[in-house]
Amino acid sequence: ELANLFTTVNSLVDCCWNFNNSKLNDEGCLTLSQILRFSPTILRLHIYMSMTDITDVGVSYLASKLHLLPLQEIHLNLFMTKITNQSLFSLSRSLRRGCSHLNYFGAALQQTNISDEGITELVL
Numbered sequence: 001e002l003a004n005l006f007t008t009v010n011s012l013v014d015c016c017w018n019f020n021n022s023k024l025n026d027e028g029c030l031t032l033s034q035i036l037r038f039s040p041t042i043l044r045l046h047i048y049m050s051m052t053d054i055t056d057v058g059v060s061y062l063a064s065k066l067h068l069l070p071l072q073e074i075h076l077n078l079f080m081t082k083i084t085n086q087s088l089f090s091l092s093r094s095l096r097r098g099c100s101h102l103n104y105f106g107a108a109l110q111q112t113n114i115s116d117e118g119i120t121e122l123v124l
Contacts, residue, residue, distance in 0.1 A: 012039055016046040020077065024049055029058030036065040043072045050079035050108065059087035066091070067098030074099075076107040083109075085118030092122045 017032065036042070047062070059078070066074070078087070095102065107122075 012042050014044045014046075015039065015042045016048075018048040019052055020048045021051040024052040024054060024058075026053075026055055026058035026061065029054055029061045033061040033065045036062070037068060039069065042069050044075075045069070045071055045073070046075040048077040049081060050077045052081055054078075055082045056084055056086040056090070059083055060090040063087075063090040063094040066094040069099075070101055071099050072101050073104040074102065074106070075104075078112060079108045080111045082113070084113040085115055085121070088114060088118035088122045095122075 019028075032047075036045075045066075095105070109119075
């Protein structure tokens with residue numbers, strides 16, 4: 001099934017995944033990161049993961065592939081997840097590494113363990 005999915009995503013421009021209130025966990029994020037690796041044309045990425053079981057590990061899997069894409073927009077919903085500042089540090093490193101065409105980055109981070117330090121790292 002993944003081979004068929006990889007063929008389909010190879011020419012995507014807009015990608016929207018909605019896992020809100022699902023059983024998505026870190027292993028699922030690893031699979032999503034592998035899909036992103038084979039999606040070289042994605043310009044706009046929307047990932048909705050509120051009220052899931054993902055942690056900093058899952059976010060780091062996703063962040064590790066973002067710099068490979070010609071992204072112009074990223075929309076993340078991480079509301080009520082178990083993430084901490086470490087997730088924002090991973091995202092920040094990836095965005096600085098290769099997202100030079102990024103025009104918009106939005107993230108819903110309410111009711112997480114994110115502090116001002118994490119937000120500052122992401123903004124700078």
